[in-house]
Structures are given as structure tokens and as C-alpha cells.
Amino acid sequence: MPIKLNSTDADFEARFAEMLSAKREDSADVGDTVSAIIADVRARGDEALCELTAKFDGMELSPEGLRFSPEEIAEQVAKVSTEDRAALQLAAERIRAYHARQIPDDASWTDPDGATLGWRWTAVGAAGLYVPGGQAAYPSSVLMNAIPARVAGVERLVITVPTPRGVVNPLVLLAAQLSGVDEVYRIGGAQAIAALAYGTNTIRPVDKITGPGNAYVAAAKRQVFGKVGIDMIAGPSEVLIIAEGEQNPDWLALDLLAQAEHDADAQSILITTDEMLAHAVAGAVDRILPTLPRAEIAGASWRDYGTIIVVRDLDEAAALSNRIAPEHLELCVDDPEALALKCRDAGAIFLGAHTPEAVGDYVSGPNHVLPTARSARFSSGLSVLDFLKRTTMAKLSPGALAAIGPAAVRLAGAEGLQAHGASVQARLSVLNERGAG
Amino acid sequence: MPIKLNSTDADFEARFAEMLSAKREDSADVGDTVSAIIADVRARGDEALCELTAKFDGMELSPEGLRFSPEEIAEQVAKVSTEDRAALQLAAERIRAYHARQIPDDASWTDPDGATLGWRWTAVGAAGLYVPGGQAAYPSSVLMNAIPARVAGVERLVITVPTPRGVVNPLVLLAAQLSGVDEVYRIGGAQAIAALAYGTNTIRPVDKITGPGNAYVAAAKRQVFGKVGIDMIAGPSEVLIIAEGEQNPDWLALDLLAQAEHDADAQSILITTDEMLAHAVAGAVDRILPTLPRAEIAGASWRDYGTIIVVRDLDEAAALSNRIAPEHLELCVDDPEALALKCRDAGAIFLGAHTPEAVGDYVSGPNHVLPTARSARFSSGLSVLDFLKRTTMAKLSPGALAAIGPAAVRLAGAEGLQAHGASVQARLSVLNERGAG
Numbered sequence: 001m002p003i004k005l006n007s008t009d010a011d012f013e014a015r016f017a018e019m020l021s022a023k024r025e026d027s028a029d030v031g032d033t034v035s036a037i038i039a040d041v042r043a044r045g046d047e048a049l050c051e052l053t054a055k056f057d058g059m060e061l062s063p064e065g066l067r068f069s070p071e072e073i074a075e076q077v078a079k080v081s082t083e084d085r086a087a088l089q090l091a092a093e094r095i096r097a098y099h100a101r102q103i104p105d106d107a108s109w110t111d112p113d114g115a116t117l118g119w120r121w122t123a124v125g126a127a128g129l130y131v132p133g134g135q136a137a138y139p140s141s142v143l144m145n146a147i148p149a150r151v152a153g154v155e156r157l158v159i160t161v162p163t164p165r166g167v168v169n170p171l172v173l174l175a176a177q178l179s180g181v182d183e184v185y186r187i188g189g190a191q192a193i194a195a196l197a198y199g200t201n202t203i204r205p206v207d208k209i210t211g212p213g214n215a216y217v218a219a220a221k222r223q224v225f226g227k228v229g230i231d232m233i234a235g236p237s238e239v240l241i242i243a244e245g246e247q248n249p250d251w252l253a254l255d256l257l258a259q260a261e262h263d264a265d266a267q268s269i270l271i272t273t274d275e276m277l278a279h280a281v282a283g284a285v286d287r288i289l290p291t292l293p294r295a296e297i298a299g300a301s302w303r304d305y306g307t308i309i310v311v312r313d314l315d316e317a318a319a320l321s322n323r324i325a326p327e328h329l330e331l332c333v334d335d336p337e338a339l340a341l342k343c344r345d346a347g348a349i350f351l352g353a354h355t356p357e358a359v360g361d362y363v364s365g366p367n368h369v370l371p372t373a374r375s376a377r378f379s380s381g382l383s384v385l386d387f388l389k390r391t392t393m394a395k396l397s398p399g400a401l402a403a404i405g406p407a408a409v410r411l412a413g414a415e416g417l418q419a420h421g422a423s424v425q426a427r428l429s430v431l432n433e434r435g436a437g
Numbered sequence: 438m439p440i441k442l443n444s445t446d447a448d449f450e451a452r453f454a455e456m457l458s459a460k461r462e463d464s465a466d467v468g469d470t471v472s473a474i475i476a477d478v479r480a481r482g483d484e485a486l487c488e489l490t491a492k493f494d495g496m497e498l499s500p501e502g503l504r505f506s507p508e509e510i511a512e513q514v515a516k517v518s519t520e521d522r523a524a525l526q527l528a529a530e531r532i533r534a535y536h537a538r539q540i541p542d543d544a545s546w547t548d549p550d551g552a553t554l555g556w557r558w559t560a561v562g563a564a565g566l567y568v569p570g571g572q573a574a575y576p577s578s579v580l581m582n583a584i585p586a587r588v589a590g591v592e593r594l595v596i597t598v599p600t601p602r603g604v605v606n607p608l609v610l611l612a613a614q615l616s617g618v619d620e621v622y623r624i625g626g627a628q629a630i631a632a633l634a635y636g637t638n639t640i641r642p643v644d645k646i647t648g649p650g651n652a653y654v655a656a657a658k659r660q661v662f663g664k665v666g667i668d669m670i671a672g673p674s675e676v677l678i679i680a681e682g683e684q685n686p687d688w689l690a691l692d693l694l695a696q697a698e699h700d701a702d703a704q705s706i707l708i709t710t711d712e713m714l715a716h717a718v719a720g721a722v723d724r725i726l727p728t729l730p731r732a733e734i735a736g737a738s739w740r741d742y743g744t745i746i747v748v749r750d751l752d753e754a755a756a757l758s759n760r761i762a763p764e765h766l767e768l769c770v771d772d773p774e775a776l777a778l779k780c781r782d783a784g785a786i787f788l789g790a791h792t793p794e795a796v797g798d799y800v801s802g803p804n805h806v807l808p809t810a811r812s813a814r815f816s817s818g819l820s821v822l823d824f825l826k827r828t829t830m831a832k833l834s835p836g837a838l839a840a841i842g843p844a845a846v847r848l849a850g851a852e853g854l855q856a857h858g859a860s861v862q863a864r865l866s867v868l869n870e871r872g873a874g
Contacts, residue, residue: 087847094841098554101544109538116788117535117802122781124815138852171851207814226670229815233663248867254860261856293855336832344559351553351832354864358857359833362845365554366829377644378561378666380827390817392803395773395788396796404531408799410524414608415575418730419698420795423691427791430685 002282002306006275007316019307020323024236024265025373034190034219041194046202052191057133058165059186063202068173068184076170077177084171091363092143092178098365099151102384108393114400121388123153124229126204128196129181130211130221131172133162133188139175140361144368144382145210146179152387157181158206160196162188188213193220197228208387210369231382235373236265239357240326242317242343243281244333245274247353252277253284255330258358260301261294267305269324271317275310282308318342325376328357347376402431439719439743443712444753456744457760461673461702462810471627471656478631483639489628494570495602496623500639505610505621513607514614521608528800529580529615535802536588539821545830551837558825560590561666563641565633566618567648567658568609570599570625576612577798581805581819582647583616589824594618595643597633599625625650630657634665645824647806668819672810673702676794677763677783679754680718681770682711684790689714690721692767695795697738698731704742706761708754712747719745755779762813765794784813839868 005015040048046063053059053066080088108118129145131137142159149157159176161169163186176184185203187195193213199205209221210231221230239259241252256268272278285302292298311317318339321329325345333339336351343349347370350357361368369382396404405424412421442452477485483500490496490503517525545555566582568574579596586594596613598606600623613621622640624632630650636642646658647668658667676696678689693705709715722739729735748754755776758766762782770776773788780786784807787794798805806819833841842861849858 083847084851087844087851090841090844091848097548101546102556104541107538111534111802115801119539119803120777125782140848140852226810226812229812248863251860251863254856254863257856258854258860261854288856288859292859293853298856340557340830345562345826346828348829348831351830354835354838355831355833356860356864358849358854358860359838359842359845360831361857362848363841364552364831364833365548366556366831370829371826373663375663375666376826376828378826381829383827385822389782389808389813389815390820391783391813392785392807392818393777393788394785394792394797394801394803396792396801398791401791401796404527404800405796407524407527408796410520411528411577411799412795414521414524415577416730417695417698417795419691419694419725419735420798422725422729423688423695423793423795426685426688426691427793 002302002308005307005309007309007311016309016320022305024267024305030215030219031223034216034223037190038194038220038223041191041200042198045200049187049191049195049200052189053187056189057162059163061186066185066187066202068186073173073177073184076168076173079170080174085174088139088143088171088174088178091140092147092175094363094365095143095147096151099148099367099384103151104385104388113403114397115404116395118393120391120393122391123155124208124387124389125154126156126158126206127154127387128158128160128206128209130192130209130213130217131159131161132213133164133167137161137169137172139169139171140368141212142172142175143179146176146181148367148382148384149387150180152384154387156206158183158185158196158203160185160187160192162186162192190216190220193217193224197224210382210386231369231386232371232375232379234369236267237262237372238267238269238326239328239330240269240271240321240324241330241332242314242321242339243270243272243274243277244314245277247277247332249277249280249284250288251353251356252281252332253288255356255358256281256285256302256306257288257292257298258356259328260298260306261292264297264300264304266301267307268302269307269309269326271309271311271320273311273313273317278308278310314339315342321346325374327370327372327376328360330355330357345377347371347381398431401427439739439745442744442746444746444748453746453757459742461704461742467652467656468660471653471660474627475631475657475660478628478637479635482637486624486628486632486637489626490624493626494599496600498623503622503624503639505623510610510614510621513605513610516607517611522611525576525580525608525611525615528577529584529612531800531802532580532584533588536585536804536821540588541822541825550840551834552841553832555830557828557830559828560592561645561824561826562591563593563595563643564591564824565595565597565643565646567629567646567650567654568596568598569650570601570604574598574606574609576606576608577805578649579609579612580616583613583618585804585819585821586824587617589821591824593643595620595622595633595640597622597624597629599623599629627653627657630654630661634661647819647823668806668823669808669812669816671806673704674699674809675704675706675763676765676767677706677708677758677761678767678769679751679758679776680707680709680711680714681751682714684714684769686714686717686721687725688790688793689718689769690725692793692795693718693722693739693743694725694729694735695793696765697735697743698729701734701737701741703738704744705739706744706746706763708746708748708757710748710750710754715745715747751776752779758783762811764807764809764813765797767792767794782814784808784818835868838864
């Protein structure tokens with residue numbers, strides 16, 4: 001039974017707070033195992049990689065066999081149907097077009113004191129994308145990670161994707177090809193993250209690692225953070241739908257179930273001003289759920305974390321939304337733009353009844369890698385900016401140094417940093433002599 | 438003795454690689470102690486805060502006394518000299534002017550298929566800035582952290598600054614006032630980070646924590662990451678100066694020493710095309726070093742990590758710079774703009790002989806919180822963006838869904854996510870009926 005709340009209930013605040021703080025993830029403590037794997041790959045390189053791949057993926061590989069050859073990729077990609085290829089191409093084009101608009105501008109200006117200031121964006125040199133293998137290999141995730149990197153101008157783009165017992169997903173390789181990936185290695189787990197961060201004879205290290213993975217991959221990313229950059233560690237996914245009365249209950253039920261089918265830890269929440277709609281959606285979920293191939297997963301998620309909340313008005317809905325800070329927020333209301341302005345914290349907003357969250361997972365264009373577990377309060381989805389870094393620039397004319405240097409000397413003195421002050425004062429003294437000369 | 442290298446030496450590559458991989462930080466493992474402190478503050482709130490503050494800072498406080506009152510702040514701020522106040526005001530104005538240009542634009546457009554796409558930036562709701570106490574309390578760091586948050590539009594801005602045995606730095610409180618900080622608490626250490634992340638009766642929790650601190654503060658920030666956002670964990674600071682022949686050796690020596698005086702783990706590197714200049718700078722360092730109040734710290738840094746490298750030309754200098762990926766890069770050459778284009782990885786670049794790094798620490802305008810330990814390869818200095826998050830927006834017209842929805846259905850099928858496909862297909866079916874009707 002999903003949680004059903006009404007904001008007029010006496011115990012509403014307590015029950016909403018309880019729902020909000022429920023821990024959905026059982027994070028296995030695999031830190032020590034992962035540390036050992038990373039140390040092994042650092043010490044023994046390809047040899048360790050091959051052994052670990054034999055052990056965990058049931059694949060006997062030589063160092064030369066770690067990388068997919070162009071022929072192997074072509075052979076796999078040829079298996080993709082024309083329809084699947086066309087769909088993936090459409091997705092790639094739309095994702096590319098959206099992300100191309102995210103490229104930020106450099107800036108340079110000279111202020112009245114004569115200081116030329118600004119910044120410059122440059123791409124990360126090399127990026128590595130982790131792609132889970134087997135059943136959880138999602139070609140859409142390849143596009144969502146690789147295309148922003150390519151748009152940013154990353155020179156070298158590497159994918160690792162395990163092929164447990166030899167299982168290769170042709171769509172993943174096609175997605176890599178469409179995204180312009182340079183190298184694809186058939187490794188996974190913490191050993192793949194270690195190889196990307198520290199390099200081996202076969203695999204050169206990268207500067208940034210992104211992409212989803214299991215508990216071992218997540219722990220490995222945490223451990224190599226600092227040596228390389230990483231994206232956010234994703235938690236279980238969630239959707240919040242805010243709906244008014246005149247909505248199609250089946251559509252909303254399917255949107256809730258689309259979230260629930262990801263993972264038993266996923267969470268689907270409906271907030272509505274209309275108690276009749278709440279009942280109708282709950283009924284539709286019960287009717288549709290058994291028909292789904294992934295009914296077991298979706299059923300567990302809906303039973304344990306599914307929530308329907310009836311509220312007085314949309315202002316109340318927006319206030320609750322901001323406390324939830326959902327990864328995905330669907331606004332199925334008459335004026336979604338107005339409501340969106342009140343919903344401050346969300347990873348992605350889907351406006352109106354014809355924008356189901358699932359189109360955002362594949363083809364609308366924005367990234368589907370989004371902040372989970374209330375982190376939309378302080379972080380953003382994956383973007384071109386994740387593959388760029390900004391260098392600040394400053395050039396002072398002698399006049400500018402004369403104008404603002406004395407304040408630096410003063411503050412350096414106040415902070416007890418004499419050499420800081422002296423490095424400025426030495427220049428000011430020469431300028432003063434010249435001025436006096 | 439600093440390291441002296443010449444790129445023509447037979448063992449240059451080995452010795453440069455050794456210098457690059459030298460571990461400068463001895464990171465004490467304080468994780469368990471910090472976990473216990475965080476758990477204590479979560480469990481007992483203000484009571485734990487007061488006990489820990491008595492224990493670690495020698496300050497007996499009641500919960501009501503944790504926060505500086507407006508009268509206490511006014512009393513402290515009145516102690517600041519007119520000259521110091523003017524210098525701090527100039528710095529604040531220049532930092533504000535620089536960061537105001539970093540506010541990114543929202544975007545919204547409608548593509549040919551009828552999909553309205555874009556994104557929206559909003560400020561983090563509440564930010565907490567950690568300021569170290571006692572000797573290491575730097576008012577400039579308050580400005581560098583608080584002003585970008587305020588420029589971003591953060592509604593609630595909190596500072597924690599420990600006051601060990603009652604020592605308060607009036608300039609820190611003035612910097613907080615000039616930056617528009619809302620609340621200042623006299624707490625520090627892991628307990629301050631725990632209070633900011635989880636809240637107590639007295640201190641409401643924040644969404645993002647930034648600012649430098651000791652090993653306990655850094656470990657606490659790592660542990661609360663996820664619950665709140667954090668900035669990068671800073672390592673020891675470094676400067677790289679690239680210089681041609683016609684430079685003033687004393688100026689360069691002072692710039693190297695300004696870096697070295699921060700911390701015995703700091704690193705100062707000079708790369709020059711001119712062997713004579715290398716000798717002159719080395720001599721100037723030896724001459725000036727004993728005159729510094731912080732000679733012991735600067736001397737240790739210069740002895741253990743100071744490096745002078747003579748290279749054939751500026752291209753070689755730029756290539757080495759990119760391998761170092763320095764936090765601060767000074768280009769004291771005839772054409773610094775041309776050289777800057779070749780130096781891809783650096784936190785901040787200072788162009789020309791009249792832009793000593795120390796002006797960047799205080800008054801030039803760009804942020805002085807910058808990526809250390811080679812992380813400029815993949816990350817950027819603190820900016821307004823660190824206090825904003827981006828929400829992606831999508832609204833499909835019925836026509837847009839009809840155009841791109843089938844590709845989403847196809848890909849959902851390929852990924853085995855039936856409910857995803859069905860949520861799109863249900864809408865497409867209704868549209869088709871309408872179209873056929």
C-alpha cells in the first residue's frame with residue numbers, strides 16, 4: 001500500500017516529514033574491498049585488470065583484448081535494427097542540439113583602474129565514462145554522458161563497459177559510436193574506475209570520470225575523487241507529479257510506474273488538489289501494475305515508497321515540492337509555467353500533460369543524469385560545464401597596481417603575511433621612483 | 438636546498454616526474470573522531486555543540502551565546518582602523534564587481550518540432566561558510582566565500598568562526614558585515630560543520646557549506662557531502678612562475694616566498710628560459726628569506742618543495758605547466774597573453790610583471806579559492822555558479838510529442854522499460870485517435 005496523505009490531516013506534518021527522511025538506499029559498505037582492488041590495479045596494472053575481469057565477469061582477456069577493436073565494434077553495431085538506429089540517432093541529435101547551447105562564454109574587460117580581468121573556459125583533457133554491463137546497460141546513458149563531453153571539446157573520450165560472460169549490448173556500442181567515443185574497454189567494477197584514474201600500460205589515465213554504477217563503482221569513484229574529477233554519486237531515482245483535476249489518470253499512473261520500474265528503491269509521488277483524481281490514479285496504478293514485465297520491481301517501489309498527497313491548492317503543492325526537491329518534477333496543471341516559478345528546487349521540470357518524464361529519459365534533449373535524494377537543493381544535472389573548467393585571468397597595468405596595490409599591502413599586513421605585502425610593495429616602490437623621477 | 442632542474446639534463450624527465458608526484462600533505466586519519474562528533478551533534482544538538490566548544494576552544498557558552506549579537510559585532514567592528522576598513526571595502530567592491538559578471542543566463546527556446554526547452558538558474562537557499570579561527574582567520578577568505586554567495590542570491594548566509602579562548606578577529610566580523618552575512622556563530626571544527634549540515638535548535642541547517650579548515654573540518658565536509666553540497670577540499674597551495682630574462686629577480690623571489698610563507702607544505706616553482714635569472718632569483722630568495730617574520734614556514738616550504746627549472750623555450754615551459762596544472766600561474770614574460778593560450782590547465786593566471794599573485798589574494802577581483810594539487814585539470818575556482826543550481830525545463834506540444842515520442846517508445850523497448858514506453862504510447866494513442874477523428 002502506498003502512503004496516502006491529506007494535508008488537512010492532523011498528523012500530516014509528522015507523516016510527511018517521516019516520508020521525507022525515509023532512507024531508501026541500503027548502501028553496502030564495500031569500501032575496504034574497493035580499496036584493495038584499486039591498490040591492486042595501481043600496483044599491477046593490466047595484469048590485475050585481466051585477473052579481476054576473469055574473476056568478476058567470467059571473461060578471460062589478454063591486455064591486448066581489453067579494448068574493443070574497430071572491427072569488433074562494427075560487427076556488433078551491424079546487429080542493430082534500422083528502427084533502433086534511427087531512434088538512437090534522433091536522440092543523439094536532440095541531446096547534442098540542447099547541450100550545444102550550454103557552452104559558456106569567455107569574458108575579458110578592463111576596469112577604470114586599468115586592470116584587465118576575465119576568465120577562460122577550457123575542456124577537460126580526457127574523460128572516462130562508466131557504463132554498467134549486462135541488463136542495466138542503457139544506451140541512452142551513453143548518449144547523456146558522452147555527448148556533453150564531446151560538445152565541451154574533450155579531446156579523448158573513453159568508455160568502460162563490462163561484458164559479463166561475453167554479453168555485449170550492440171546498442172551501447174552504437175551509442176558510443178554516435179557520440180564520438182574514442183576508446184571502448186570491456187572492463188567494469190572498481191577495477192575499471194581504478195584503471196581510468198591511475199592508468200595502466202594499455203589504458204591511459206583520464207582527468208574526469210562520470211557515469212552510473214553499482215555500489216562498488218560508486219565507492220571506487222568516491223575513493224579516486226581528488227586524483228580525478230567525478231560526477232555526483234547518484235542515489236535511487238524519484239519523480240514528483242503535481243496534478244489538477246482534469247488530467248488523464250492512466251497517463252499519470254503510467255508516469256508513476258515508469259519511475260517505479262527502475263528500481264525497488266525508486267520513489268513515485270503524486271500531489272494533487274483533487275481527491276477524485278487521487279483515487280482514480282491509485283486505481284489505475286493497481287490495474288496497470290500487474291500487466292508490466294517489471295511488475296515485481298515496480299510493485300515493490302510503489303508499495304514501499306509510493307505516495308499520494310491531497311493538498312488544498314497549488315501553492316501548498318509547490319511548498320511541499322520544494323521540501324522534496326525532486327529529481328524529476330512533472331507539472332500536469334492548467335498553467336504549468338506559473339507553477340514552475342514557485343517550484344524552486346528540482347533537477348528537471350516537465351511542463352504539461354504532453355511531456356511525460358520518459359521523453360526526457362530519451363529524446364527531449366536535456367540531460368537525464370540529475371540530482372537525486374534532495375540534492376537538487378544544491379546541485380544540477382550533468383551538463384557541458386561538467387567537462388569544462390574555468391581559469392580566471394588578471395593583468396594589471398602599472399597604474400592599476402598603483403591604484404589597488406596599497407590595499408593589498410594593507411590587508412596582507414593585517415593577515416600577518418609579510419612576503420605577500422612585500423611582493424606588491426617592491427613593485428610599488430619602483431613605480432613611485434619612476435613617478436618621482 | 439630547493440630542487441634545481443634543467444630540461445636538457447639526462448635525468449630531467451625522471452626528476453620532474455618525481456617532483457610532480459611528491460606527496461606534500463600528511464593527511465591525518467581523523468575520520469572516526471569526526472564521525473563521533475557529527476553523531477553527537479545530530480543526537481544532542483546545542484548541548485553537544487556547547488560541550489565540544491568548551492572542550493576544543495576553551496569557551497564556555499550557552500546555546501543563546503553561540504551566535505554573535507548585533508551589539509557584539511558592532512563592538513568588534515569598531516576596533517578596526519580606518520585604513521584597514523578602507524582596504525577591506527575596496528577589496529569587497531572589486532570582488533563583488535568581478536563576480537557580478539558571472540551570473541549565468543537562463544535560456545528558453547522552441548525547436549522546429551514544437552518542443553519548448555531550456556533551463557533556469559536559481560540560488561541555493563542557505564549557505565554556510567566555515568572560517569578558521571585564531572591565527573589563520575583570514576578576512577579575505579570571508580569576502581571570497583561570502584560575496585559570490587550573496588551575488589548568486591543566496592537568501593540566508595551563515596558563518597561559523599571559532600573563537601579559541603575568546604580570541605575574536607574584528608576584521609573577520611567586518612568582512613562578514615561588508616559581505617552581507619546574516620548570522621555569525623562562534624563555533625568551529627567538525628562540530629560546526631555538523632551543525633551547519635544537520636541543524637540544531639539554535640542553528641538552522643544550510644544547503645551548501647564552503648570554506649577552508651583543518652583536517653577535522655575537511656573530514657567533516659567529506660562526511661556530510663550528499664546531505665549538503667560542499668566546495669572542493671583544498672590541498673596545500675602552489676604557485677608556478679614562468680619568466681623570461683628581463684625580469685626583476687627580487688620581485689620573482691618575493692612572489693615565490695609569498696606562496697611559501699602560507700604553509701610548510703606550499704610549493705613555489707620557477708620555470709625560466711634564462712639560467713642567469715634562475716641563479717639571480719635563487720640568490721634573492723636566500724637573501725630575503727631570513728628577513729621574513731614567517732621565515733621558518735617559508736624556509737621549510739622552499740627547502741622541501743621549492744623548484745627552479747631552466748628550459749629551452751616558452752613552449753617547453755607551457756608543456757611543463759600543463760603537467761603541473763598549478764593553482765596559481767604567473768606569466769612574467771614579454772607576451773603573457775600568447776603564453777596564456779598555451780597554458781591550458783591552471784586555476785588562475787596572472788599576466789605580466791605588475792600582477793603579483795598577492796594582488797589576486799586580496800583585491801584584483803577574481804576568487805582566491807582555487808583548485809590545488811593538479812585538480813585544475815578538471816575543476817575551477819569558487820564562483821557564483823557554486824551557489825546556484827540549474828533546473829532543466831521541457832514542454833512538448835502535442836505535435837512535438839507526436840514527432841519525437843515514437844523514438845522514446847522504441848528506445849524504452851530496447852532498454853526493457855515497458856512502463857516508460859507505455860507512458861508515452863498512451864498519449865500518442867489519444868493524439869492519433871484525435872487526428873483520425
